[in-house]
Amino acid sequence: MINSLLLLSLAAWTGIPGPAGVTGAELLSTSGAGLPSSSGAETRATAVGLRVGRLHVGDGTVLENAVVVVQGTKVLSVSAADGGPLPKDTVIIELEGELSPGLVALRDYATMRGENVDATRNVMPTADLAWAFDPDHRDTQALIAAGITTAILAAPGTELVGGLAPAVDPGSGAIVKRGALLCVGAGARALAFNRFPTSTSGQYDELERLFTTSTGAAGQVFQRAKQRTLPVLLDVTDRADVLRAAAFAKRHGLAGALIGAMKWGDVIEAVKDAGLSVVIGPIWVGGEGEEAARQAVRVARAGIRIGFAVDTPENHPALLRASAARCVRAGLEPAAALRALTSDAAAIAGVAGQTGKIAPGLEADLVLWSGPPTELTSRVLRVWSDGQIVHDAATAGSQQ
Amino acid sequence: MKPRRSILRLVIVRGAIVLAACVTAAPALLAQSEKAAPAPPALDGAASDGAATKPDTQRSWTLHAREVHTSTGTVLENAAVVVVDGKITAITPGLVAPRDAVAVHAVTAGFVDAGARIHDGFASVEQADEIQPQRSVAITLDPFDVRWKRLASSGVTTAFIAPPERDVIGGFGVALKTQGAPSVAARTLAGQSFVTGVIGNSPSSGNSPAFGTPSSIYNRRPTTRMGVEWEWRRAFFDAYAATRFPEREFAGAEILREVLAGEHTLYVTAWTTADIRTAIFLKEEFQREGFGEVSLVLEAAAEAWKEPKLLERSGASVILPPFPRQGRGTDQSLMPLETPKLLADLGVLFALSAHDGRDPNERLAFQAGLAMRGGLTREQALVAVTLAPARILGVEGRVGSIEVGKDADLVLWNGAPFAATSGIVGVLVDGVPVASLPATAAQAAEAKEAKEAKEAKEAKEAPKTTSAAK
Numbered sequence: 001m002i003n004s005l006l007l008l009s010l011a012a013w014t015g016i017p018g019p020a021g022v023t024g025a026e027l028l029s030t031s032g033a034g035l036p037s038s039s040g041a042e043t044r045a046t047a048v049g050l051r052v053g054r055l056h057v058g059d060g061t062v063l064e065n066a067v068v069v070v071q072g073t074k075v076l077s078v079s080a081a082d083g084g085p086l087p088k089d090t091v092i093i094e095l096e097g098e099l100s101p102g103l104v105a106l107r108d109y110a111t112m113r114g115e116n117v118d119a120t121r122n123v124m125p126t127a128d129l130a131w132a133f134d135p136d137h138r139d140t141q142a143l144i145a146a147g148i149t150t151a152i153l154a155a156p157g158t159e160l161v162g163g164l165a166p167a168v169d170p171g172s173g174a175i176v177k178r179g180a181l182l183c184v185g186a187g188a189r190a191l192a193f194n195r196f197p198t199s200t201s202g203q204y205d206e207l208e209r210l211f212t213t214s215t216g217a218a219g220q221v222f223q224r225a226k227q228r229t230l231p232v233l234l235d236v237t238d239r240a241d242v243l244r245a246a247a248f249a250k251r252h253g254l255a256g257a258l259i260g261a262m263k264w265g266d267v268i269e270a271v272k273d274a275g276l277s278v279v280i281g282p283i284w285v286g287g288e289g290e291e292a293a294r295q296a297v298r299v300a301r302a303g304i305r306i307g308f309a310v311d312t313p314e315n316h317p318a319l320l321r322a323s324a325a326r327c328v329r330a331g332l333e334p335a336a337a338l339r340a341l342t343s344d345a346a347a348i349a350g351v352a353g354q355t356g357k358i359a360p361g362l363e364a365d366l367v368l369w370s371g372p373p374t375e376l377t378s379r380v381l382r383v384w385s386d387g388q389i390v391h392d393a394a395t396a397g398s399q400q
Numbered sequence: 401m402k403p404r405r406s407i408l409r410l411v412i413v414r415g416a417i418v419l420a421a422c423v424t425a426a427p428a429l430l431a432q433s434e435k436a437a438p439a440p441p442a443l444d445g446a447a448s449d450g451a452a453t454k455p456d457t458q459r460s461w462t463l464h465a466r467e468v469h470t471s472t473g474t475v476l477e478n479a480a481v482v483v484v485d486g487k488i489t490a491i492t493p494g495l496v497a498p499r500d501a502v503a504v505h506a507v508t509a510g511f512v513d514a515g516a517r518i519h520d521g522f523a524s525v526e527q528a529d530e531i532q533p534q535r536s537v538a539i540t541l542d543p544f545d546v547r548w549k550r551l552a553s554s555g556v557t558t559a560f561i562a563p564p565e566r567d568v569i570g571g572f573g574v575a576l577k578t579q580g581a582p583s584v585a586a587r588t589l590a591g592q593s594f595v596t597g598v599i600g601n602s603p604s605s606g607n608s609p610a611f612g613t614p615s616s617i618y619n620r621r622p623t624t625r626m627g628v629e630w631e632w633r634r635a636f637f638d639a640y641a642a643t644r645f646p647e648r649e650f651a652g653a654e655i656l657r658e659v660l661a662g663e664h665t666l667y668v669t670a671w672t673t674a675d676i677r678t679a680i681f682l683k684e685e686f687q688r689e690g691f692g693e694v695s696l697v698l699e700a701a702a703e704a705w706k707e708p709k710l711l712e713r714s715g716a717s718v719i720l721p722p723f724p725r726q727g728r729g730t731d732q733s734l735m736p737l738e739t740p741k742l743l744a745d746l747g748v749l750f751a752l753s754a755h756d757g758r759d760p761n762e763r764l765a766f767q768a769g770l771a772m773r774g775g776l777t778r779e780q781a782l783v784a785v786t787l788a789p790a791r792i793l794g795v796e797g798r799v800g801s802i803e804v805g806k807d808a809d810l811v812l813w814n815g816a817p818f819a820a821t822s823g824i825v826g827v828l829v830d831g832v833p834v835a836s837l838p839a840t841a842a843q844a845a846e847a848k849e850a851k852e853a854k855e856a857k858e859a860k861e862a863p864k865t866t867s868a869a870k
Binding site: 197205239 | 582
């Protein structure tokens, strides 16, 4: 990652022509860091305006011929092409394709190499999973190449209380938010044969006990969850799990999302009633994928906020967008699918104030696509993370 | 669909009339009901349009049977059973089957299986400890499990589920309807009435002493039947002693004290004579020591017949397991076909059960048939799968017999109940059919008419097509 950045900066500096359709000037959008004219680049970066034919804000709105002004790591402004004066000295770069916010993968295991669980303990409410994040791991490259600029690094559902999942940026290597979500194993996966709980009754008795009687640092975590300042990610398997988890969340006033179930048909009302969101797991091609996509569409149509998970490195990160595309094929509106990949996912993870949309003040996490982002024929052309180009299809070997 | 709806409306009218008939003087009842058979069209319109509360058509039916077995000791001949909104609202004998009634040979109450095993396997029993009275199996159940429908189709409309036999004391079981809303809570009839446990081989299976360093949560007692008995005695002794010695308190002890106080019934799975004796001796011991008086239900008590005097003395009611296919059953228990007859003669309150009833020949109706072969009368066999288990579970106020005001849990037969040649042709749970019910005479006539019309139309069109082909 660092090397490619250096290369890009070098290209900008030396004026080496880029591939077809990419001029040397475009590469300037690697922000102030690569600009020879800027002094004190870290603090007073030159504003770079990206003009693009079509811009997906991420909340469902689409702007034609829009200009995104990026200054430093943030988006300064978003406007239609004739939408008023741009800041002085703005370098305008013309882009071909469609621009969307960087994608948000809810629940991911990238870079953690299994260090997100402790085999001896399955209740770790205070465990900060950010410690398992390795920004130099090559998984980050794969995520970025798939347009994923935010990943929620979570504990698997095998843990009763798996810890605090951070939102990380695989592009910049930054931790966007520590303790974004509390991972709770509310489904069959959290049961084991050789330790407590072995049963659903033991599991829910224990969750009940933890959420009501915990003290100290652990107690504070559960308290924050009950005050809705810490959303929970409830892992479930089947519809019975969903009913139990939704009832539990409602009883304790939890906010957050359910993840892991495939069938939602008869339990949508319960989920809605509990005010929970739903994270759709990776949807595979073939097999039960068709049905899973239809189920996801039903959930979204019921007015429940959805997001997607891909579970890298178990699955290829491209499956994130492919899952959304499958939902589009099953009847989901493309705008809703993109929302689920960006702003809605950010809202589920509680990082809507930082990313998930192309909006003033938010991180400049952007993806340039060759076509509509939710169509599988569209390719990732370029990815910006915190205002920096972190991936360029033209120079990345695997994409050529 | 449209013509069908008008038939349903007619059914409701009939229900209303029979209802009205019931509140009038008894002699007028028959005449009025029979007079109502042609159903004047004017009344039809008035009733359906003017009714303040429209009955739920999906849960309202008129059934007619040559024999209505009420489970209360009577068989009503040529009787109509009227169901409105999932409740039985009228039972009228001596009627000719109305055209819009679902007419069958016999109707019985929905079966109650007090030993059903539709749980989620080991996910339904917490094995981290042997004594888990504070757990409840209800939360572990899956209302979407397909086995519920299979159980309901076999005639079982109410089931009691205990945790699987892996703990000494496994916690609360739950009595619930086998069909209905996809929610265990919504289907529950009794959730905290029974603390369940096991005496026998199964709670110790899988446990082993630790040789050297314990490597598993299963390195523990009990490893034998003797250990199981010891766990039972210790649990109740500690629960009782904890009132004076707080250090003896443990999770769930409060619930065991409630059992001693008679607030919950103890539901003990005990297959063999040895285990049944243990259960009864423990009960008597607790009483003798002044802990309290335990109300006891012996489940899967295959060998209950071997100790009739002890059984009688204990006052325990019995739930029999399914008859073994051949030879001996679980724990080498011996249960001949005469077992239900022996218990009936003894005057013990007993019920039959089919457990998980995986095989069609092991389902509850078949068990009742086997019990009849062993000497029970049809009436006794019927009670053993309906009212008796309902009484044992304490839910006889709602289910277990065909009586006005009870839930419309009904089984429809095409012959005499439990006869080898009879089949179940329909089941209602709270008035909702598990599968489509047999057609009414009106529906059959309508279908015949439609078929004839279709055939006539085809016959008319046939020459045309042949000439066109030429």
